[in-house]
């Protein structure tokens with residue numbers, strides 16, 4: 001019937017269009033918004049019908065979205081899981097319905113036979129790179145660090161904390177004196193930094209800020225300036241993501257280093273999915289994206305210009 005007519009018109013080689021549900025966390029950061037943009041662009045480029053659901057930071061909304069995708073009988077599901085735990089039941093339901101699930105940018109603590117593959121960076125490594133940068137740039141002087149953590153219970157918050165602590169371990173002059181969540185947002189980053197500054201003698205006791213993402217760092221930079229200190233000098237600033245605005249801050253000398261996270265998780269995810277569905281190629285359980293360190297020495301405004309074309 002209709003299918004035969006379609007293949008007669010479009011040629012027998014055209015695979016039927018895939019329908020993919022995407023449960024996104026929300027739009028807490030510039031990086032997250034870019035990931036959404038890139039995912040939509042990648043889907044369109046490949047003729048994939050993308051059903052997009054924004055969970056507004058709530059796991060229960062993500063679980064609802066997944067159940068609705070399963071009920072609609074989508075061909076596959078992309079899931080950016082807000083937190084690590086609590087996914088077993090819904091992932092079992094997808095598995096029973098034979099709908100492959102691909103994790104995007106964050107991991108879950110469930111058994112890995114509940115999903116096809118995970119496209120993420122090495123989140124622990126990112127924390128290590130950030131910590132290593134501080135170790136190398138602080139030298140022998142005593143350095144009190146304040147930490148802005150990502151969303152509580154999320155894999156990047158857990159892993160980036162762990163990696164950073166590993167990197168500074170054994171360097172007794174480096175000490176984390178305060179650590180609190182800023183939920184990966186600019187507003188919260190600023191708010192929490194204000195409280196750190198107040199509690200630490202107006203900032204005089206603070207030597208460095210480690211933020212689990214650039215947006216929190218950018219909010220904190222604002223707070224540091226309002227407290228009459230120079231971010232990047234009086235308080236060193238190191239963070240993760242490499243969003244365009246952090247390159248402006250690097251250029252202005254107000255940030256010191258960032259570890260890049262690509263917003264293009266969907267490209268590798270769709271490649272793996274198409275190979276799996278069309279040719280039966282089973283992907284590895286982890287498809288790792290690159291992490292790269294940028295500092296003030298890396299021509300920040302040039303990178304800023306390049307970044308603006310990548311979904312930002």
Ligand code: AHR
Nearest residue numbers: 029031032105156184213
């Ligand atoms: O999971 C990746 C993290 O989530 C990004 O580093 C952060 O900006 C986002 O909110």
